[in-house]
Amino acid sequence: MDEDVIVSAEWVDVHRGDPGVVVVDVRDAWEYDGIGHVPGAVNVPFDTFRGGGEEGMLPPEDEWAALLGEHGIGADTTIVAYDDTHGVFAARFLVTALLYGHDDLHLLDGDYSAWMQGHETSTATPDVEAVEYAVTRPAESPLVTIDEVAAATEAEDTIVVDTREPEEYAEGHIPGAVNLDWKEVVDEETRGLKARADVEGIFAGKGITPETHVVLYCNTARRISHTFVVLRWLGYPDVSFYEGSLTEWKDAGRPLEAGADSDG
Numbered sequence: 541m542d543e544d545v546i547v548s549a550e551w552v553d554v555h556r557g558d559p560g561v562v563v564v565d566v567r568d569a570w571e572y573d574g575i576g577h578v579p580g581a582v583n584v585p586f587d588t589f590r591g592g593g594e595e596g597m598l599p600p601e602d603e604w605a606a607l608l609g610e611h612g613i614g615a616d617t618t619i620v621a622y623d624d625t626h627g628v629f630a631a632r633f634l635v636t637a638l639l640y641g642h643d644d645l646h647l648l649d650g651d652y653s654a655w656m657q658g659h660e661t662s663t664a665t666p667d668v669e670a671v672e673y674a675v676t677r678p679a680e681s682p683l684v685t686i687d688e689v690a691a692a693t694e695a696e697d698t699i700v701v702d703t704r705e706p707e708e709y710a711e712g713h714i715p716g717a718v719n720l721d722w723k724e725v726v727d728e729e730t731r732g733l734k735a736r737a738d739v740e741g742i743f744a745g746k747g748i749t750p751e752t753h754v755v756l757y758c759n760t761a762r763r764i765s766h767t768f769v770v771l772r773w774l775g776y777p778d779v780s781f782y783e784g785s786l787t788e789w790k791d792a793g794r795p796l797e798a799g800a801d802s803d804g
């Protein structure tokens with residue numbers, strides 16, 4: 541997952557039929573079938589790759605491999621994912637793929653509602669030839685443990701970021717964390733990301749810069765997936781992902797701090 545992780549609707553329109561490209565729609569089946577989808581996209585609903593394994597909300601490795609294979613995705617496939625919620629569910633699909641070693645990953649900028657405004661849609665289910673998918677775990681992982689997160693709250697040049705809504709943060713957050721609601725970087729009108737400089741400015745306003753070690757958490761590692769993808773797009777080199785998130789933190793009886801973020 542590199543700085544080309546975010547792709548425009550125009551790019552998807554040109555490349556969606558290319559050999560080796562699979563467009564993945566992570567909405568529910570009724571939306572995919574009933575409302576329509578990007579022509580040629582396969583449907584891998586969020587529920588089918590969410591949880592059930594031993595590592596946070598990741599699916600078991602063999603189930604993940606079978607799921608991708610049955611949708612015609614091989615280890616070298618270029619994956620483009622989308623949803624209808626500004627990309628947050630699709631981002632979780634992409635981060636799951638990354639954690640299981642897939643490399644060529646992209647998020648449609650905007651979502652299906654935005655796509656529908658100017659692009660062809662379809663209700664036809666594509667013929668898919670199943671392939672074998674083999675997981676190869678990456679040598680380096682952005683995952684951090686609960687103890688690493690606790691240490692990060694005290695470390696210099698490190699910022700722990702809560703990507704939930706301000707009300708949730710105010711109720712209780714990891715001590716020392718700043719609050720940056722993942723939706724802050726989304727343009728409500730285009731449904732895609734705000735301009736790059738604006739996004740960088742929003743992050744910088746919270747102390748998140750390319751020089752900082754950034755540790756992300758939310759409740760169950762869904763919303764941080766979007767922020768993680770955006771930080772990869774910006775090329776920030778040191779971003780950690782707390783898969784256990786607040787669910788694990790609370791279950792472990794770790795301390796919480798209440799109150800709003802002082803930066804608003």
Ligand SMILES: O=S(=O)([O-])[S-]
Binds near residue numbers: 761
């Ligand atoms: O997005 S979430 O994991 O905090 S529910």
